[in-house]
Amino acid sequence: MRDVAIVGIGQTPVREHWDRGLRDLAVEAVLAAMDDAHVRRADALYVGNMLSGTLSFQEHVGALIAEYAGLEGIEAVKVEAACGSAAAALRQAVLAVQSGQVEVAIAVGVEKLTELASKCTTNALAMAADADYEAVMGLSFVAINALLMRRYMYEYGVSKEDFAAFTVNAHANARHNPFAMFHTPVTREQYAAAKMIADPINLLDSSPVSDGAAAVVIVPAERAREFSDKPVRVAACEVGTDTVALDNRANPLWLKGVERSARRAYRRAGVEPQDIGVFEVHDAFSIMAALSLEASGLAEPGTAVRLANEGAITPTGQFPIATMGGLKGRGHPVGATGLYQVVECVLHLRDEVPDAVRVEGVQYAMAQNIGGSGATVITTLLERLIT
Amino acid sequence: MDIPRNWRLRDQRYRLQGTRCASCGAHHFPPRPVCPRCRGRHVEPYRFTGRGRVYSYTVVYQAPEGFEQYVPYVVALVDLEEGVRVTAQLTDVDPEEVAIGMPVEMVLRKLGEEGERGLILYGYKFRPRIGDPKGEAESD
Numbered sequence: 001m002r003d004v005a006i007v008g009i010g011q012t013p014v015r016e017h018w019d020r021g022l023r024d025l026a027v028e029a030v031l032a033a034m035d036d037a038h039v040r041r042a043d044a045l046y047v048g049n050m051l052s053g054t055l056s057f058q059e060h061v062g063a064l065i066a067e068y069a070g071l072e073g074i075e076a077v078k079v080e081a082a083c084g085s086a087a088a089a090l091r092q093a094v095l096a097v098q099s100g101q102v103e104v105a106i107a108v109g110v111e112k113l114t115e116l117a118s119k120c121t122t123n124a125l126a127m128a129a130d131a132d133y134e135a136v137m138g139l140s141f142v143a144i145n146a147l148l149m150r151r152y153m154y155e156y157g158v159s160k161e162d163f164a165a166f167t168v169n170a171h172a173n174a175r176h177n178p179f180a181m182f183h184t185p186v187t188r189e190q191y192a193a194a195k196m197i198a199d200p201i202n203l204l205d206s207s208p209v210s211d212g213a214a215a216v217v218i219v220p221a222e223r224a225r226e227f228s229d230k231p232v233r234v235a236a237c238e239v240g241t242d243t244v245a246l247d248n249r250a251n252p253l254w255l256k257g258v259e260r261s262a263r264r265a266y267r268r269a270g271v272e273p274q275d276i277g278v279f280e281v282h283d284a285f286s287i288m289a290a291l292s293l294e295a296s297g298l299a300e301p302g303t304a305v306r307l308a309n310e311g312a313i314t315p316t317g318q319f320p321i322a323t324m325g326g327l328k329g330r331g332h333p334v335g336a337t338g339l340y341q342v343v344e345c346v347l348h349l350r351d352e353v354p355d356a357v358r359v360e361g362v363q364y365a366m367a368q369n370i371g372g373s374g375a376t377v378i379t380t381l382l383e384r385l386i387t
Numbered sequence: 388m389d390i391p392r393n394w395r396l397r398d399q400r401y402r403l404q405g406t407r408c409a410s411c412g413a414h415h416f417p418p419r420p421v422c423p424r425c426r427g428r429h430v431e432p433y434r435f436t437g438r439g440r441v442y443s444y445t446v447v448y449q450a451p452e453g454f455e456q457y458v459p460y461v462v463a464l465v466d467l468e469e470g471v472r473v474t475a476q477l478t479d480v481d482p483e484e485v486a487i488g489m490p491v492e493m494v495l496r497k498l499g500e501e502g503e504r505g506l507i508l509y510g511y512k513f514r515p516r517i518g519d520p521k522g523e524a525e526s527d
């Protein structure tokens with residue numbers, strides 16, 4: 001199998017894009033990535049998306065986006081894995097180019113969540129859970145994460161207020177990212193006073209409902225310099241799964257899908273957790289950031305919240321996370337999120353991030369995209385090629 | 388909520404019926420064609436006793452569509468005595484009184500309804516085991 005590299009990136013700002021539809025957002029990101037890679041054509045397009053059918057009443061978005069991006073005729077297909085859809089699409093692009101079947105592949109993640117009333121969006125997002133045994137009980141996606149957070153607090157003796165460290169860091173970093181949804185810092189006091197959604201999860205634990213699209217261009221590594229002066233190697237892009245329903249896991253506080261995906265990625269890339277300079281974590285809720293750090297091997301079980309409060313997660317800490325705002329600060333357009341994370345990792349490895357969030361000496365950056373409460377996890381390790 | 392789907396799930400919703408693996412004895416809820424423990428395919432129906440304890444819970448203030456009129460309500464993960472965990476609402480209890488480890492038992496209740504002329508959906512919820520000597524003895 002041949003090595004592959006990312007030679008182009010594109011992203012739209014994450015916003016409530018009332019004036020823009022799903023296809024516009026996707027096309028903007030695809031064209032930006034193609035311009036960045038100086039390509040006019042591609043051989044295949046993989047579209048990560050969760051809810052086009054439910055919220056935009058539009059399926060078949062693979063061919064649709066290819067057509068409107070001026071790529072009519074190429075192989076194009078949608079990939080769906082709930083909030084993990086974008087990285088799942090990236091995985092397909094990587095496999096296609098690695099195999100030699102495809103020379104230039106584009107992966108784009110796109111989501112349009114603000115098309116209908118917010119109730120519809122809440123219900124649609126709950127489709128990531130088990131419809132027959134979770135959603136039917138009145139369990140929103142927020143509530144599922146609240147079940148995890150309550151048990152974490154109980155088992156490890158952590159207080160609700162301690163989780164503020166994740167939100168404070170995410171918002172502090174998002175200020176420097178022009179593509180982020182939020183540019184205002186959040187204090188611990190604001191966190192403690194935020195409105196409760198599903199106790200113990202409040203508004204400031206939760207990533208915002210938003211729209212956006214992000215894309216990358218993948219080519220064989222040996223040809224990368226034809227397209228870019230700053231190619232980034234895809235050292236691994238590995239998928240792990242777990243039960244869809246939270247209640248079917250023996251220990252819900254240990255995200256086996258994360259462990260499986262991260263271990264496969266470390267093995268494929270030949271790295272250890274401590275080699276990772278930047279970790280774009282799937283902090284859809286602050287509890288998910290904590291559980292991901294632990295199951296990825298960066299923190300011992302039950303210690304992530306304490307480490308976060310000691311400053312380990314800031315750009316100057318031991319393992320910086322959410323450096324461009326994370327899902328909390330940049331925003332979480334669900335089926336696009338995984339590629340926002342990858343684009344941000346590429347920016348680090350190209351030394352193109354703002355000084356305020358720059359991390360010294362990053363050789364490997366890791367993006368981890370999670371579908372549902374951990375049923376599908378894709379861990380991508382990117383490696384610096386330029387020196 | 389479509390009618391065939393809810394009719395199909397009646398044994399689960401009304402009777403808390405899952406499966407038991409004939410090879411290794413593991414219990415499953417929901418019912419499964421393949422045992423996750425031993426991968427055996429010889430499973431038989433099993434009706435759970437409905438007795439268990441709260442593993443975790445949340446009090447929902449912002450509800451999904453169709454549940455708005457019930458807020459605040461409690462959804463819990465309940466550890467059944469057969470060693471299986473299920474997700475269900477707690478009922479007949481003040482949200483303030485819910486605690487991890489609390490003994491609970493299954494009851495059949497209304498889960499929701501689809502407007503005035505729509506389907507009324509029934510299924511399992513759990514309530515505290517009050518005055519249950521076994522429950523108190525276990526709860527030390």
Ligand SMILES: [Zn+2]
Nearest residue numbers: 408411422425
């Ligand atoms: Zn078995």
